Structure formats: C-alpha cells, structure tokens
Amino acid sequence: MRKVQGMEVLGLLFLVMIPVFVRTGKAETNTFLINCGTNSSVNVDDRRWVGDLAPDSNLTVSSGIVATNSTFNGDSIYAPLYRTARFFTNSLNYTFKVARESYFLRLHFYPLSFQDYDVNQSSFSVVANGLKLVSNFKVPSEISHSSSYLQSSGTNSSSFVLIKEYFFDVDTDVFVIEFIPAKGSFGFVSAIEIVPVVDNVFVDSVNKVGGGANSYLNLSKRGIETMYRLNVGGSEIKSSDDELWRTWGVDSGYMLTADAGSETTNSSTITFTSANETSVAPLLVYETARTMSNAQVLEKRFNMSWKFEVDPDFDYLIRLHFCELDVDKANQRIFRIYINNQTAADRFDVFSKAGGKNTPYHQDYFDVLSPKINTLWIQLGPDTAGGASVTDAFLNGLEIFKLSRNGNLARIEIHNPEGNKMSMSQILLAGIGAALFMLIFCFCKRRRNKPGDTKNNSPDGGHCFFMGLLLIVLLIARDHREVRIQLGLWPLLELVVGSH
Numbered sequence: 001m002r003k004v005q006g007m008e009v010l011g012l013l014f015l016v017m018i019p020v021f022v023r024t025g026k027a028e029t030n031t032f033l034i035n036c037g038t039n040s041s042v043n044v045d046d047r048r049w050v051g052d053l054a055p056d057s058n059l060t061v062s063s064g065i066v067a068t069n070s071t072f073n074g075d076s077i078y079a080p081l082y083r084t085a086r087f088f089t090n091s092l093n094y095t096f097k098v099a100r101e102s103y104f105l106r107l108h109f110y111p112l113s114f115q116d117y118d119v120n121q122s123s124f125s126v127v128a129n130g131l132k133l134v135s136n137f138k139v140p141s142e143i144s145h146s147s148s149y150l151q152s153s154g155t156n157s158s159s160f161v162l163i164k165e166y167f168f169d170v171d172t173d174v175f176v177i178e179f180i181p182a183k184g185s186f187g188f189v190s191a192i193e194i195v196p197v198v199d200n201v202f203v204d205s206v207n208k209v210g211g212g213a214n215s216y217l218n219l220s221k222r223g224i225e226t227m228y229r230l231n232v233g234g235s236e237i238k239s240s241d242d243e244l245w246r247t248w249g250v251d252s253g254y255m256l257t258a259d260a261g262s263e264t265t266n267s268s269t270i271t272f273t274s275a276n277e278t279s280v281a282p283l284l285v286y287e288t289a290r291t292m293s294n295a296q297v298l299e300k301r302f303n304m305s306w307k308f309e310v311d312p313d314f315d316y317l318i319r320l321h322f323c324e325l326d327v328d329k330a331n332q333r334i335f336r337i338y339i340n341n342q343t344a345a346d347r348f349d350v351f352s353k354a355g356g357k358n359t360p361y362h363q364d365y366f367d368v369l370s371p372k373i374n375t376l377w378i379q380l381g382p383d384t385a386g387g388a389s390v391t392d393a394f395l396n397g398l399e400i401f402k403l404s405r406n407g408n409l410a411r412i413e414i415h416n417p418e419g420n421k422m423s424m425s426q427i428l429l430a431g432i433g434a435a436l437f438m439l440i441f442c443f444c445k446r447r448r449n450k451p452g453d454t455k456n457n458s459p460d461g462g463h464c465f466f467m468g469l470l471l472i473v474l475l476i477a478r479d480h481r482e483v484r485i486q487l488g489l490w491p492l493l494e495l496v497v498g499s500h
C-alpha cells in the first residue's frame with residue numbers, strides 16, 4: 001500500500017500503463033505484455049505478463065543479463081513486475097512480430113539493485129523501428145528530476161519507477177526495440193507493453209496555436225510521446241478504467257495557483273456521440289472538471305493556468321477535453337484558450353462545439369517550441385467581448401504529446417551531451433590555456449617595463465594571476481551552463497557565447 005503513492009505520481013508524470021488484458025477480436029494476438037528478466041509469467045492487476053525467458057514464437061530477445069532481486073519489496077500491486085529486469089552491456093533487441101497497425105508502447109524502468117551494477121551509473125539509448133526514443137538515458141536522475149519538479153510545485157510525492165509511453169503507426173511486420181548502452185556503461189528494462197489501437201485516436205489536420213491554416217502533422221510518419229495526461233479537476237484514473245490502459249493523473253500539481261478553479265462533477269448522465277469515442281478518453285475524464293468559479297480568480301480577471309516542463313525544440317500536440325455540465329444553450333458560456341501566451345482560441349463555446357450539454361468533446365492544438373523554451377503554459381480565461389452571460393472557463397482533461405523530428409524523440413542536449421560534470425580533460429585544457437595566457441601577458445608586461453624597475457613587478461604578478469584565474473573561469477563557463485548560472489555570468493555570457 002505504501003508504494004501506491006509512487007505509482008500515482010508516476011501517472012502524473014509520464015503515464016502509466018500497467019498491464020494489459022487480452023482483449024477481444026483483432027487486438028488479441030497483437031498485445032504483448034512482457035515481464036523482463038524472468039522465466040515466469042505473473043498476473044498483475046488481473047492481467048497476464050509473460051516472462052521474456054519463455055517468450056512465444058512472436059517475440060525474440062537477442063541477449064542480455066537476467067537480473068533478480070528477491071529482497072525488493074516495493075509497491076504491493078506492481079512489485080511482481082519490478083523484481084526482475086533485463087540488464088545489458090551490449091546492444092539488445094526485442095523483436096516482436098506484429099500486424100501493421102497503431103500501437104501504444106510502454107516501457108517500464110524500475111532502478112533495481114543487482115550485483116555490482118550501480119544503477120546510478122547506467123546510461124543508454126532506445127530505438128524503436130528506427131525512431132530514437134531516448135538517448136543518454138539515466139533512469140535514477142530522470143526519476144529524481146520529476147519528483148523534485150512535482151514537489152517544488154507543492155505536490156507531496158515522489159516516484160519510484162519511470163514509465164515512458166509512445167504511439168506508433170507500424171508499417172512493417174516486425175517491431176524492433178533496440179536497447180543500446182552508452183560506451184562502457186549498461187542499461188536495463190523492467191517491463192514492456194505493446195497495446196494495439198484500432199480506432200483513430202489522432203487526426204492529422206490540427207489548429208496551429210496563434211491562428212493561420214490548419215497544420216498537417218504527418219503523424220503516421222512520426223513518433224509520438226505522451227508527456228502528460230491529466231484528469232482535470234478529478235482524481236487519478238487507473239489504467240484498468242481505460243480501454244487502452246492509459247493512466248490519467250491529477251492536475252493540481254501543475255497549476256500556478258492550485259485552487260484557481262473549483263472542482264465540479266457531473267449532475268446527470270454523460271453520453272458519447274459514438275461508441276468508438278472511448279478510445280479517445282474514458283467517460284470518467286468528462287465527469288469531472290475544473291471551473292473558474294473561484295472568487296479570487298474572477299475578481300482579478302485571472303486565467304486558470306497550468307505550467308508543464310517539456311523538451312525544447314520539438315513540436316507538440318496539445319489535446320484539451322471538455323464536457324459542458326451546466327449551461328444548456330449555445331452562446332451562453334464563452335471563453336478563451338491560450339497556449340504559451342498565444343491565443344489558441346477565442347469565443348470558445350463548448351456547448352456549440354460538442355453539440356449539446358453532457359456531451360464529450362476534445363480539441364487539438366499544435367505548437368512549435370523554439371530551442372530556448374522548455375515550458376508549456378496552458379491558460380483559460382474569460383472572453384468578455386462575446387457578450388455571453390457566463391465567461392467562466394472550464395476544462396475536463398488535458399494531454400500533451402511530443403512529436404518526433406527527423407526520426408528523433410530524445411531530448412536534445414544542447415549544452416553538454418556528456419552530462420553536467422566537467423571532464424578532467426576540459427579542466428586541464430582550460431588550465432593550460434590560462435597558463436599560456438599568463439605567460440604571454442607577463443612577458444608583454446615585462447617588456448614594456450623599464451629594466452631594473454623592479455618595484456612594479458609585484459603588483460603586475462598579482463594582476464597576471466587574477467587575469468589567469470578569470471580566463472580559467474571564462475573557459476569553463478563557456479561550456480557549462482550551470483557554472484554560468486552559479487557565477488551570475490548567465491546573462492552576460494549567454495550574449496557572448498550564444499546557444500553554445
């Protein structure tokens with residue numbers, strides 16, 4: 001029980017998907033639930049996960065080390081999946097024979113202690129059918145980063161496991177997931193989940209934030225990573241309550257003012273306009289909402305604002321889920337939607353868009369993030385120009401997807417791909433440079449000074465030393481963003497060195 005909290009957080013972060021049942025029809029043969037590093041199959045959350053040592057004929061695993069830690073006693077429900085993992089010091093392929101259709105892929109990484117492998121030293125990449133998913137991936141630091149982000153925003157939680165979710169259109173007969181350790185390092189994977197998606201969860205033509213014509217996103221040729229999936233104004237929705245085994249987290253930890261909107265729930269029965277809409281979101285998402293009825297918010301004419309950390313220099317698909325629960329006429333409730341401070345929609349009338357009250361509706365937006373922006377703001381506010389009687393904005397659910405660029409979904413490390421530690425050789429180089437500079441500088445000084453005028457030599461020596469020191473600092477700072485920030489050199493040096 002005590003670890004369930006960790007799992008909930010996880011949901012907030014990267015979306016969980018725990019197990020997957022064998023479903024009916026077409027999906028049946030194409031669902032894979034793999035428990036890595038074991039011979040035995042386990043039932044977790046009523047679903048059967050097959051050990052990768054005893055794979056069926058549709059899965060082959062190329063290599064790897066089987067890791068078990070029987071002392072692991074974490075989360076009571078999911079523990080069976082995370083007691084074993086497959087470690088690798090060389091490239092490892094999981095090759096699945098699949099039908100050509102769309103899939104959710106979920107990779108579970110639980111940092112397991114095993115023999116002499118210090119999981120904090122692991123670093124690896126993952127490539128799926130040629131698309132790079134992660135690169136220089138360090139699970140423990142990813143986990144501690146997301147925990148501290150949530151904690152800093154007031155949420156009382158930490159996560160213990162990382163679950164990454166991707167959506168693919170597979171147009172070959174095999175799906176190859178390639179795990180590649182960094183040079184001299186190793187990697188691991190705890191569980192793999194492949195869930196077929198029969199309905200059209202995504203459409204290609206999407207409104208671009210800031211106006212203009214719809215963008216054609218070419219989604220079938222791109223990979224999609226789920227960054228956030230939230231049930232706004234409600235509680236966590238567990239994977240077992242979602243047809244495609246998605247987990248929907250709670251939104252309050254991402255809000256600028258956590259109580260900026262009050263939570264509302266449905267008063268009458270909500271109905272989908274067509275049966276296949278459950279593949280977009282379960283009904284539970286539409287039964288709760290956050291509404292701008294907080295007096296503080298209304299008086300100050302504030303927005304309800306959510307802020308998310310994302311990877312810069314990627315395209316994002318933002319999906320907002322709505323269901324009008326109160327108003328029963330068109331043009332009665334009108335509000336505005338902003339994404340990253342730009343207007344995504346004005347005069348937004350959910351009743352009209354959905355075609356009625358208690359009717360689920362979702363709206364997608366497309367935004368391109370520049371290399372300098374690593375946050376995504378979603379804001380809803382009143383639209384007073386429309387003359388509607390109600391201008392309180394509301395939101396039921398929210399999803400943020402990152403779209404691949406040039407076959408890459410991995411975060412691009414602009415400043416220092418090797419991590420943030422200064423390497424010995426860089427310090428050495430800086431030192432040599434500084435020493436050279438000192439030599440030349442002192443030499444010039446000496447030549448300018450009249451011979452015998454020894455009095456001036458000692459202050460010049462101090463000067464030289466100071467200049468040398470400054471040079472060392474500048475050389476190091478040039479390549480290290482953290483040092484620049486710590487020294488307060490950030491604004492100055494950012495101008496000088498640009499986005500080095």
Ligand SMILES: *[C@@H]1O[C@H](CO)[C@@H](O)[C@H](O)[C@H]1NC(C)=O
Nearest residue numbers: 037038039040051053054066
């Ligand atoms: C896994 O099971 C198979 C068949 O039951 C057996 O041959 C194999 O030795 C087992 N492997 C391990 C590592 O236990």
Ligand SMILES: *[C@@H]1O[C@H](CO)[C@@H](O)[C@H](O)[C@H]1NC(C)=O
Nearest residue numbers: 029030056057058097098099
């Ligand atoms: C492997 O896949 C084929 C077709 O996709 C299916 O007919 C077969 O039952 C699968 N085998 C197993 C062991 O699941």
Ligand SMILES: *[C@@H]1O[C@H](CO)[C@@H](O)[C@H](O)[C@H]1NC(C)=O
Nearest residue numbers: 062063090091092093176178
């Ligand atoms: C894994 O699969 C990729 C792509 O099919 C291939 O290039 C690579 O050689 C394979 N690696 C191993 C270790 O089998």
Ligand SMILES: *[C@@H]1O[C@H](CO)[C@@H](O)[C@H](O)[C@H]1NC(C)=O
Nearest residue numbers: 068069070071072113114115
């Ligand atoms: C299992 O994990 C514990 C604690 O993380 C560690 O001390 C122990 O060495 C691990 N066991 C094995 C067999 O690696």
Ligand SMILES: *[C@@H]1O[C@H](CO)[C@@H](O)[C@H](O)[C@H]1NC(C)=O
Nearest residue numbers: 113118119120121140141144
């Ligand atoms: C790994 O790093 C985390 C902090 O990032 C630390 O709490 C943990 O003890 C480390 N584990 C090992 C085995 O060094």
Ligand SMILES: *[C@@H]1O[C@H](CO)[C@@H](O)[C@H](O)[C@H]1NC(C)=O
Nearest residue numbers: 002005006154155156157158
């Ligand atoms: C944080 O979590 C701990 C343990 O679950 C609990 O005892 C504590 O009351 C929580 N604090 C807040 C502020 O929610």
Ligand SMILES: *[C@@H]1O[C@H](CO)[C@@H](O)[C@H](O)[C@H]1NC(C)=O
Nearest residue numbers: 199200201274276277279280
């Ligand atoms: C549901 O079915 C309708 C009619 O066949 C289709 O137009 C729509 O795109 C489908 N929606 C999803 C999410 O698959």
Ligand SMILES: *[C@@H]1O[C@H](CO)[C@@H](O)[C@H](O)[C@H]1NC(C)=O
Nearest residue numbers: 215216217218219222315366
């Ligand atoms: C989609 O592809 C078309 C042509 O293939 C291209 O012009 C367009 O820019 C692409 N759209 C995006 C968003 O990349």
Ligand SMILES: *[C@@H]1O[C@H](CO)[C@@H](O)[C@H](O)[C@H]1NC(C)=O
Nearest residue numbers: 265266267268269270287288
């Ligand atoms: C929404 O309404 C339905 C039917 O009246 C009810 O079963 C469900 O519990 C309600 N949901 C919430 C979150 O109040």
Ligand SMILES: *[C@@H]1O[C@H](CO)[C@@H](O)[C@H](O)[C@H]1NC(C)=O
Nearest residue numbers: 339340341373374375376377
């Ligand atoms: C949006 O505005 C907020 C303050 O209102 C600011 O902190 C943030 O950086 C802006 N975001 C972008 C992408 O301009």
Ligand SMILES: *[C@@H]1O[C@H](CO)[C@@H](O)[C@H](O)[C@H]1NC(C)=O
Nearest residue numbers: 301302303338341342379381
């Ligand atoms: C709401 O957010 C938008 C975009 O950041 C901003 O332009 C607008 O001034 C905000 N409205 C209020 C009332 O703060």
